[in-house]
Structures are given as C-alpha cells and as structure tokens.
Amino acid sequence: MTDVFYFTGTGNSLAVARDICDELNGRLSAIPAELKQETIATEAETIIIVFPVYNHIFPFIIRRFINRFKDIVEKRIYAVCTFGDSPGIALELLDTALKEMRTRLSGGFSVKMPYNYVTPPKSFKKFFGRFKLRENDEKEQKRQFMAWKEKLPEIIKYIRGNETGRIEREYVLIERLLDILNLRDTLQKKTWLKIAGYRGKTDRPLIEAVQLFDYGFHTDDKCTSCGICEKVCPVENISLENSSPRWLHHCEQCFACLQWCPEHAIQFREGTKGLERYHHPDINLPDIINSH
Ligand SMILES: Cc1cc2nc3c(=O)[nH]c(=O)nc-3n(C[C@H](O)[C@H](O)[C@H](O)COP(=O)(O)O)c2cc1C
Numbered sequence: 001m002t003d004v005f006y007f008t009g010t011g012n013s014l015a016v017a018r019d020i021c022d023e024l025n026g027r028l029s030a031i032p033a034e035l036k037q038e039t040i041a042t043e044a045e046t047i048i049i050v051f052p053v054y055n056h057i058f059p060f061i062i063r064r065f066i067n068r069f070k071d072i073v074e075k076r077i078y079a080v081c082t083f084g085d086s087p088g089i090a091l092e093l094l095d096t097a098l099k100e101m102r103t104r105l106s107g108g109f110s111v112k113m114p115y116n117y118v119t120p121p122k123s124f125k126k127f128f129g130r131f132k133l134r135e136n137d138e139k140e141q142k143r144q145f146m147a148w149k150e151k152l153p154e155i156i157k158y159i160r161g162n163e164t165g166r167i168e169r170e171y172v173l174i175e176r177l178l179d180i181l182n183l184r185d186t187l188q189k190k191t192w193l194k195i196a197g198y199r200g201k202t203d204r205p206l207i208e209a210v211q212l213f214d215y216g217f218h219t220d221d222k223c224t225s226c227g228i229c230e231k232v233c234p235v236e237n238i239s240l241e242n243s244s245p246r247w248l249h250h251c252e253q254c255f256a257c258l259q260w261c262p263e264h265a266i267q268f269r270e271g272t273k274g275l276e277r278y279h280h281p282d283i284n285l286p287d288i289i290n291s292h
Contacts, residue, residue, distance in 0.1 A: 053090045
C-alpha cells in the first residue's frame with residue numbers, strides 16, 4: 001500500500017500527486033487536512049510526499065507534517081517536488097531533516113512546472129516593491145506538462161522497484177554555500193521580508209519566517225467579498241472581517257488566495273495588478289478547496 005501526501009497552492013503539485021497515485025493505485029491525502037489531526041499515521045509501508053519548492057527550500061508545512069508523522073522511521077519515503085526555475089537542493093534539505101529524525105529519503109524527484117510566484121524586476125530601481133508575477137507562456141506550459149508525462153513512468157518504475165539513493169538537485173555548490181554561510185536565515189530572509197513589506201524583526205529561520213510574508217497582500221476595489229480566498233487558504237490564514245479579507249500571519253505563502261481570486265482583486269505589493277493569474281489547467285476550484 002502506498003500513500004501519496006500532497007501540498008499545493010495552484011494545483012501543479014496536486015496534478016503530479018494525482019498522476020503518481022493513479023499509477024501506483026495509492027491513496028491520495030492532502031497534507032493540510034492531515035495536520036488537523038493530533039498525530040498522522042498510516043498502515044502504508046511507502047509514503048510519497050509531493051510539494052512545491054519555496055525559496056529554494058521545502059515549505060514550512062512539510063516540516064510540520066514530517067514532525068507529526070507517527071512511526072515515520074518505519075516508512076519507505078519518497079518525495080517529489082515541483083518547481084518553476086530550479087529544484088536547488090530542496091530535496092536534499094528534506095533528506096537532511098529526515099536524517100535528524102533517524103530516517104532518510106529513499107528517493108527524490110523534481111518536476112518543472114509553471115512558476116506561480118513573483119520574481120525580481122530587471123532594473124534595480126524600486127527593487128523591493130516591484131517583484132512581479134511571471135507571465136507563463138502557453139506553449140512552454142504545454143511542453144512542461146508533456147515532459148512531466150514522459151518522466152512519470154521513470155519515477156513509477158523506481159518506486160515500484162524499491163530503488164533507493166537518487167535525489168535530484170541543481171546548483172549544489174552554491175546552495176550548500178548558502179547554508180554554510182547561513183545566508184538563507186540572514187540575507188535571503190531579510191530581503192524577502194522587505195519585499196513583503198514587513199517592517200519588524202524576527203528570529204525565525206527563513207522556512208518559518210515565510211508566515212509573515214502575508215504582510216504583502218492587500219485587496220483592491222474589485223473585491224466582492226465572495227470569500228473564495230478564505231476557502232482556498234490551506235491553513236486558515238484568512239478571515240473575512242467587515243467583508244474584507246484579513247491575513248493572520250501564519251501564511252504558507254502558497255499564493256492560492258491571489259491566484260484563485262475570481263476578480264484578480266488580491267494583490268501582492270505593487271507587482272501583481274493587471275497581470276494574468278495562474279492555476280494548473282486540470283485542477284479546479286473545488287479540488288483546491290478539498291485540499292485541506
Ligand atoms: C512562495 C513561493 C516561493 C517559490 N520559490 C521557488 C523557488 O525558490 N524556486 C523555484 O524554482 N520555484 C519557486 N516557486 C514556484 C513553485 O515552486 C512552482 O510554481 C510550483 O510548481 C507551484 O506548485 P503548486 O501549483 O502545487 O502550488 C515558488 C513559489 C512560491 C509560491
């Protein structure tokens with residue numbers, strides 16, 4: 001028996017998790033829903049964790065998920081990350097986190113998918129306020145979805161064969177240097193907090209400081225108070241107060257609220273207004289609402 005656990009904001013990781021689950025005849029579970037239980041447990045011998053890469057590492061919710069997982073040392077664990085630019089060493093970092101829990105990743109795979117976050121401007125002027133949503137070229141998206149379908153059998157064969165040892169990664173030296181010099185929890189964290197418009201200080205490491213990046217969200221006058229943002233948020237980080245969404249600062253920064261808003265009324269600083277929203281074409285709003 002195989003359990004496939006996933007976390008997603010815009011559906012890329014759900015589409016990947018579904019395909020893997022169908023091939024392996026496994027059971028699909030949403031990580032935010034699992035986290036509502038005191039302990040997470042399964043009879044399955046193999047578990048597969050599917051998640052998006054955030055800021056070159058794995059999302060904070062994945063750390064909470066593995067910490068809560070009962071008898072994780074007895075499981076064969078595989079992971080699949082989706083990413084827009086590069087998987088970096090996100091899978092290796094997950095392996096390290098598991099090593100601290102006296103277990104290991106048996107294998108880790110990466111899947112290139114459309115990028116759903118903001119990226120820096122070409123010019124340095126107004127650097128911190130102007131991170132923009134990336135426009136995803138349709139042809140390129142189709143190519144990425146096809147490449148995933150071509151890669152799928154390879155991953156399935158690996159997992160079915162109980163193979164171990166393969167962890168996909170890129171830019172290993174640079175990424176490891178970031179950790180050696182502690183630049184993720186200093187420079188990278190400070191930069192992103194500033195981009196999000198957070199004015200305070202925090203001792204939390206980058207992986208956790210992401211919860212404060214929701215200071216960057218606001219609504220514009222197109223908001224109809226429909227409440228979809230509240231419904232798609234996987235971690236109940238949005239509450240509608242006086243008909244307006246309020247972000248509660250335990251955000252996963254999945255961008256579901258911004259990307260699924262039917263009016264495109266949710267903005268992140270100055271870099272998202274008037275730009276196309278993205279979600280995986282095979283994933284719809286009820287799929288996302290049911291993902292937690
Ligand atoms: C907060 C955040 C940070 C991200 N950081 C990275 C990154 O460091 N490298 C990368 O290649 N893609 C990054 N992405 C892009 C996502 O990993 C990618 O689009 C992913 O497939 C989204 O998955 P989902 O649709 O399941 O949410 C980031 C996305 C978000 C929302």
